[in-house]
Amino acid sequence: MSGVRQVVGMTGDEAVAHAVKLVNPDVVAAYPITPQTIIVERYSDFVNNGEVDTSFISVESEHSAMSACVGASLTGARVFTATASAGLALMYEILYVASGMRCPIVLAVANRAFSAPINIHGECTDQLVCRDASWVSLFGESAQEAYDETILSFKIAEHPDVMLPAMFGIEGFIVTHALERVETLSKQQVEDFIPASRIVRDRFCPDENKTFGSLVLQDYYMEIKRQQEEAMQNAFKVTKDAMQEFSELSGRKMEIIEKYQLEDADYAFVSYGATAGNAKAVVNRLRAKGEKVGALKIRLFRPFPSLDIFQALSGIKAATILDRSATFGSPGSIVQTDIASALYGKEDVPSLHGYINGLGGRVLTLPEIEEVYEMSKEYNNIGMTSTTDWVGYRK
Amino acid sequence: MTKEAPDEFSRWTKEKWGSSQLPMGGTVPYHTAYAYKTGDWSAFKAIIDKEKCISCMNCYYYCPDSAIIMDDNLKAECDMAFCKGCGICSKHCPADAIEMRRVTR
Numbered sequence: 001m002s003g004v005r006q007v008v009g010m011t012g013d014e015a016v017a018h019a020v021k022l023v024n025p026d027v028v029a030a031y032p033i034t035p036q037t038i039i040v041e042r043y044s045d046f047v048n049n050g051e052v053d054t055s056f057i058s059v060e061s062e063h064s065a066m067s068a069c070v071g072a073s074l075t076g077a078r079v080f081t082a083t084a085s086a087g088l089a090l091m092y093e094i095l096y097v098a099s100g101m102r103c104p105i106v107l108a109v110a111n112r113a114f115s116a117p118i119n120i121h122g123e124c125t126d127q128l129v130c131r132d133a134s135w136v137s138l139f140g141e142s143a144q145e146a147y148d149e150t151i152l153s154f155k156i157a158e159h160p161d162v163m164l165p166a167m168f169g170i171e172g173f174i175v176t177h178a179l180e181r182v183e184t185l186s187k188q189q190v191e192d193f194i195p196a197s198r199i200v201r202d203r204f205c206p207d208e209n210k211t212f213g214s215l216v217l218q219d220y221y222m223e224i225k226r227q228q229e230e231a232m233q234n235a236f237k238v239t240k241d242a243m244q245e246f247s248e249l250s251g252r253k254m255e256i257i258e259k260y261q262l263e264d265a266d267y268a269f270v271s272y273g274a275t276a277g278n279a280k281a282v283v284n285r286l287r288a289k290g291e292k293v294g295a296l297k298i299r300l301f302r303p304f305p306s307l308d309i310f311q312a313l314s315g316i317k318a319a320t321i322l323d324r325s326a327t328f329g330s331p332g333s334i335v336q337t338d339i340a341s342a343l344y345g346k347e348d349v350p351s352l353h354g355y356i357n358g359l360g361g362r363v364l365t366l367p368e369i370e371e372v373y374e375m376s377k378e379y380n381n382i383g384m385t386s387t388t389d390w391v392g393y394r395k
Numbered sequence: 396m397t398k399e400a401p402d403e404f405s406r407w408t409k410e411k412w413g414s415s416q417l418p419m420g421g422t423v424p425y426h427t428a429y430a431y432k433t434g435d436w437s438a439f440k441a442i443i444d445k446e447k448c449i450s451c452m453n454c455y456y457y458c459p460d461s462a463i464i465m466d467d468n469l470k471a472e473c474d475m476a477f478c479k480g481c482g483i484c485s486k487h488c489p490a491d492a493i494e495m496r497r498v499t500r
Contacts, residue, residue, distance in 0.1 A: 100420060100421070101420045101421070101422075102419050102420035163419060163420075201419055201422075202418060202419070202422045202424050209424075209425060209426055209427050209430075210422060210423065210424050210425070210426070210427065211422065211423040211426050211427060211428060211431075212420075212421075212422055213421070214421060214422075214423055214431075216421045219411070220417065220421070223412075223413050223414040223417055224414070224417065224420065224421045226414035227414050227417070227419060227420070230414070
């Protein structure tokens with residue numbers, strides 16, 4: 001029934017599949033990979049049962065999946081796909097084609113560690129390394145956020161000022177396979193939020209003389225790429241507005257960054273994805289001990305909300321950045337370096353302490369996060385403005 | 396097959412339009428690939444002996460650029476505006492009817 005809020009128990013993957021069902025895209029082309037498989041498995045059930053109007057294309061690889069998505073999207077179709085880890089890596093070449101040809105494809109990523117050693121569990125490196133591919137990039141903490149971001153991503157990607165593909169990530173198994181409480185929306189609500197009729201730019205059509213993907217060399221390439229940067233800048237406001245509209249629609253507050261007990265805080269955790277839940281739990285424990293600490297959760301990773309993060313962290317003494325991603329030989333963890341760039345040269349900003357943790361699904365327990373917090377305070381006390389450590393592994 | 400590009404199109408190139416004026420994503424909204432005569436840089440050309448052609452159409456299907464056309468008598472012909480001289484047709488021709496000849500400029 002329209003307008004009546006239903007609460008359902010769903011895993012993260014199922015939540016994505018059900019949200020896509022309400023969107024009812026024209027084409028879904030996907031290849032199975034753990035921990036994403038359930039998304040397209042459930043969705044192919046919907047297709048087979050005639051519950052959606054989608055053409056489901058079974059492809060032979062992720063490279064083909066994204067290629068099929070690009071082709072479909074160029075005809076003006078609404079397109080969805082999903083992948084993880086090695087699958088996303090195999091798509092990498094076509095990610096740039098999708099954004100370069102301005103295809104508003106939506107991609108669900110079940111964040112999983114890269115091989116080798118082979119591992120199927122949660123880690124966000126796969127999505128973070130796609131940061132330069134000109135895709136709008138979001139992270140979700142829970143099955144609920146996976147559900148919401150699925151619908152939201154179409155809204156952002158298809159906006160005429162953006163027309164860029166969008167990906168959103170949920171951590172493998174931690175979110176994708178955990179059964180959680182999800183508040184659903186009605187079909188009518190989703191149709192009102194992302195109407196079927198929309199502005200479709202130049203599209204691939206047999207009756208029209210147009211060239212897509214033509215050779216563009218030194219004399220025009222940079223102009224075309226600059227268009228993408230401007231679209232990405234536009235995506236910032238579009239995402240903010242879309243989240244505002246979604247909040248009103250769903251009754252759930254949705255913001256590009258989520259601030260938890262930060263108003264009077266001296267210290268802060270910064271995280272994204274499922275880790276943000278643990279960070280908030282640790283804030284509660286530390287607050288009970290009288291510590292003035294809060295947490296900041298990043299939901300929008302690209303375009304990076306530099307100003308919002310600066311404002312949120314302004315006045316904080318030390319920030320503990322919990323980064324569930326691996327990078328080697330870098331000046332800091334992936335998200336830490338972005339935050340450092342956003343804060344550089346500004347007054348009244350915290351010292352930044354990045355912690356690479358949770359790789360391959362490793363759990364960083366709440367007491368361990370408390371220890372990490374104490375480390376950050378100590379670093380700050382001795383005047384270190386930027387540190388990066390690996391935590392939660394055996395030496 | 397293809398329509399003439401409007402004057403506006405020649406203005407893009409003459410005036411060197413920038414990012415705010417060019418169509419989104421490098422799309423050319425006036426032509427299909429049929430309008431781009433891409434065979435002008437080849438080092439070899441496929442020369443087909445129609446007397447030898449047995450109309451098997453192997454060359455027609457193998458040509459990566461769709462440069463082979465079948466004439467009214469179902470004999471293979473090569474559209475030189477698109478032939479890039481790769482030689483696949485020649486390799487596959489069972490009747491040995493296609494010779495790759497070096498282009499002299």
